[in-house]
Structures are given as C-alpha cells and as structure tokens.
Amino acid sequence: MSQADLTMEGHSAGLTVGPAFSIPTKKLAMWLFIIADTMTFAACLVAYGFLRNGTANWPRPFHSITNVALMTFILLTSSLTMLIGLRSARAGDKAAAFRWTMITAALGIVFALLHIREWLELIDQGMTLFKNPWGTGLFGASFFSITGLHLTHVTCGVIALLVVGVRYKGGRYKADDIEVLGLYWHFVDLVWMFVVPLVYLLNLTH
C-alpha cells in the first residue's frame, strides 16, 4: 500500500468515525437548529425588554389571565402527549404513536386558534403594529413580532406533526423521526414559558 493510499484511508477513517457526541445526525441537526433558534428568540425578548425598560408609557392592556393560562395549559399538555406518542413509537405501537401525534397536532391547532382570537380582540381594540390606544406604539410592534414568531413556530410544528405522523403510520418514517420532531415541539413549549411572563404577565392591569 502506497503512502497516498494510507493517507486517503486515514482521511476516510477520520470522516466516518461516527456522529459527533454519538448522537444520530438528524437529532444533532435538530439540536443545532434549536440552539440557533434560541438565540433568535432570546434576541427578540431582550430587545423587547430593552424597549419596555426604557419607555415611560409602556401599555398594560391585559385585564385577564384566563386566555393565556388556557394557552399555557394546552401547550404544556401537548408536550406530554408528544412524549406519550414517542414512547408508543419506541414500543412499536404504531397506531398509538400515530394517535398521540395527531392529538398533539390537534392541541397545537387549538393553541393557534386561541392565539389568533386574542390577536383579533387586540386589533378590534385599535392595536396595530405602530399604534395602540394605551401608550407607546412600540408595544404593538414588539407584541406582534414576538408572539407572531412563536405562532409561526407552532404552525410549522403542527404541519410537521401531521406530515411525520402520517408518514410514520405509512412506514416511511421511524420512531427516531418522531423523537427529532418531539425535540422541536418541546422547544416551542419552552419558548412560551419565557414569552408568557415577559409579554403577558408583566403587562397585566391590576
């Protein structure tokens, strides 16, 4: 074997030594996406906090916590149903895994509808991206951009749940794919835990 062959073999061995951290590639890719997305949300929330802290007449338009509490409950519950779906998939129970994945998607749809209803109520009260009846116009821009970004993630998650669920049932996807999607769904839930106190609860009228 020539020196060149040995060098080539060494390179190949280095490239095929296995995925980083012994994590399957799809799962590692999802984790890297989640880390990147964390930065996006963190930047939005910090910018929001910066504006809120630096603006004298910041509005407090929320009178009730009922809607946001219900939305939080639904999203947290959807994380649990996602876990049950994954557990069923790992146990090889395809029907149950499909059912729980669809239940998770349904809860995501309910969450999105509640969110849209809340948006429409605020718009009815005169809130837009640039003005509102309560104080600085910056509130509308930051509220709609942060909750809109989150709602976009929920919508994409629901579509992904439907696609992956159906393809898993059809045998094209495996339990690992449900696990990767589950990571995304739990992340969407995790972000909501920061959006609720910063955007809703701190702007509650007492």
Added chain:
Amino acid sequence: MTTAEEHKSNGIGKDLVVYICLLALAGVQFVIAYQNIDASQMFTRMLLVAIVEAALAMLFFMHLWSEKRAFLWFVVIFTVAVLLGLQYGWTDSTRMITGAPYSKFQ
C-alpha cells in the same frame, strides 16, 4: 440510540411528574403576576421560575439528561454564553428612561 432503552425502562411516571411540576411552576408565575411588588422584582422572580421550567423541559422532556455529558455541556455552555452576552444593553435601556436629555422616546 442511547436514549431508546431508557425511554422504555423509565415508563410514563417521570414524564407525568415533570409535567405536573411544569404546570405548578407556570401557576407560580401567574401568582407572582398578582403580587404587590415592583416590576423589577416581579421580572426577576418570573425569570427565575421560567429558567427552572426551561431546565426541566430540556433535561427531561427533551432528554438532554440521557445524552452524553459532553453534549449536555456543549449545549449549556454555548447557549448560556450567548444569552449572557445579550444582557450587556440593560444599563443603556435604563439610561434611556432616567438619563435626560435622551430619555423617553415615544
């Protein structure tokens, strides 16, 4: 997959416990919202609860606890470093409201 066997062996009990803890912590945030304290105290308390919630969700719902420790540290160190880096502007945001003549932009 390393976590697959652990999923099977742990059962749903742990997930339920974490779920109930998350619900309770979310409830605590709502209780804090109705406390008679100033905004900065409220913000600090709510943020601390949110961080605990996020840690629970990442470690147990996202199974980070079951991954290799090197990966756990990789995620935690990179994320926390950037999140801390984002905090440098707070003093300036306070200046905007207290430091004339540049304060109170509308």
